[in-house]
Amino acid sequence: MSSLRYTISHDSKSNSDELRWVIQIRRTLEEELEDDGELPVSIFNVPKLLMVSDPDSYVPQQVAIGPYHYWRPELYEMERYKLAAAKRFQKQLQNLRLEKFVQQLTKLEQRIRACYHKFLDFNGETLAWMMAVDASFLLEFLQVYAIEEGSKVPGKSAHNAILRDIVMLENQLPLFVLREMLEFKFTSLEDADDLLFLMVIGLFKELSPFQLMDDHPNVQVSECAHLLDFFYDMIVPKLEQQSDIVEVDEAHQLEEEQEENEKSTSNPNYVKRFLSELWKLLSKINKGPVRLIKKVLLSRPVRFIIKLPWTIISNLPGLKILKVPVESFFFSLLDKEEEEEEKPENGDSSSNSLINRPPLVEEIAIPSVSELFDSGVRFLPTNKGISSIAFDTKTRTFHLPTINLDVNTEVLLRNLVAYEVSAASGQLVLTRYTELMNGIIDSEEDVKILREKGIVQNHLKSDEEVANMWNGMNRSLRLTKVTFLDEAIEDVNKYYNGRIKVKAWKLMKLYVFSSWQCLTFLAAILLLLLMTLQAFCSVYTCSRIFQVDATDE
DSSP: OHHHHHHHHHHHHHHHHHHHHHHHHHHHHHSOOTTTTTSOOOBOOOOHHHHHHOGGGTSOSSOOOSSTTTTOGGGGGGHHHHHHHHHHHHHHTTTOOHHHHHHHHHTTHHHHHHHBSSOOOSOHHHHHHHHHHHHHHHHHHHGGGSSOTTOOOOOOHHHHHHHHHHTSGGGOOOHHHHHHHHHHHHSOHHHHHHHHHHHHHHHHHHHOSSOOOTTOOOOOGGGOSSHHHHHHHHHSOOOSOTTOOOOOOHHHHHHHHHHHHHHHTTOTHHHHHHHHHHHHHHHHOOSHHHHHHHHHHTSHHHHHHHHTTHHHHTTSTTTHHHHHHHHHHHHHHHHHHHHHHHOOSOHHHHHHHHHHOOOSOOSOOOOOHHHHHHTTOEEEEESSOGGGOEEETTTTEEEEEOEEEOTTHHHHHHHHHHHHHHSOSSOOHHHHHHHHHHHHOOSHHHHHHHHHTTSEEEOSSOHHHHHHHHHTOOOOSSOOOOHHHHHHHHHHHHHHHTSHHHHHHHHHHHHTGGGHHHHHHHHHHHHHHHHHHHHHHHHHTTHHHHOOOGGGO
């Protein structure tokens, strides 16, 4: 009987949900959406690859702002504080009631829904009340930042936790809702914009890891989608070529490299094709001597022996033309053999690993701060933001912006990167900057150098914590290229790789350390020969052969 009652209640609930969904769709299609073109989606779900790297940096821990995390039970405790803020706001309205403002918001329902990437599965009245209560709380929280310049809000753990929550991408509220609410209070849109700007610029000074420049961009609150969008516009420079996004594809990159190699040698494609066809023919034969030859060619000792002399052989006259085809042919066979050895028995697990594997390159190829410092590079702080990053080859100076790191910085930077990736219509400047910092900072020694040079202002517990923060921010959804940053990286690498000490170290690694397996193999053969000689001499008394008469001395 109880199971029947559960089935009936479940079916009725399902039917009501479907009916509500149909009503919502009809209403959406019938109403005129005049503002859709002006308000593109701006509040996104954090991409899964970023979310799994550090969920606490993207999921609110104290307070839910907006619909994405509104119904989480662990955040219900803050609801009474939000309702108290709504009551206080209603008292400031004197003869007006908050319900009237909610009625105004219901007329903007479709405009509000258009801001969110996720479908909001509740009715318009619920959405309007949610916006009104959350906007009341947010305005009350922000009003402390609309104060005289030079004052600073005292930092407390609970206050910082709320600060981190309100800058999260999934916890954003459309700024036009805050403007509407302040206009409802002051009956003047100009006064509302002035006060709102003081609030958000005060919050920016409190949270931004970069200094507010005198010639900072003139960002209008009315043109920003939400708080995080305002922060992004203040931090990231506006570049002229906004369409210069490069998504690096591994296969395409390999094709380009092969084309360059083929051009540099007088078209050895025919040689490679001949060798490939010959190998296909031999691979079908798996008996007798051919099988033994294949095993010898693909054995690990032979791999090391063959890899070693290529740098010498390729420089000999007449043999340079064979370098590219033979190398690409032979080593591709070795790669295929290694791939087959590493293949799991279950085909499904291999396909899943391909789907879930991280991006091809997660860290920029650039020396660390300590390596650059030891090679003579000077580090100089700038106060002009990310756009000032450059490397001066004449003075060997690496210009980097001063960055102020505290307990809120990581969450802010991570969510700014998530917003940039989700809403990208141009170069992913901030993403590339975090990749650069991740590339040059490997240890606490790197942080120490940057801190002593005034580039890193560390308010965390230790330099090690700063290094862990940057090294943890290496997840990238795709490889990108930003012109001025990549020029700086290229100049740094060119200077570093041109140093005599670096060249000597690379030669040692290439010709000595990388060939230790081959040397071990040769030593084992020599040891085997010595043991054979010892066994031979123990039987045939070799001492007589090498014996010297005392009379001859």
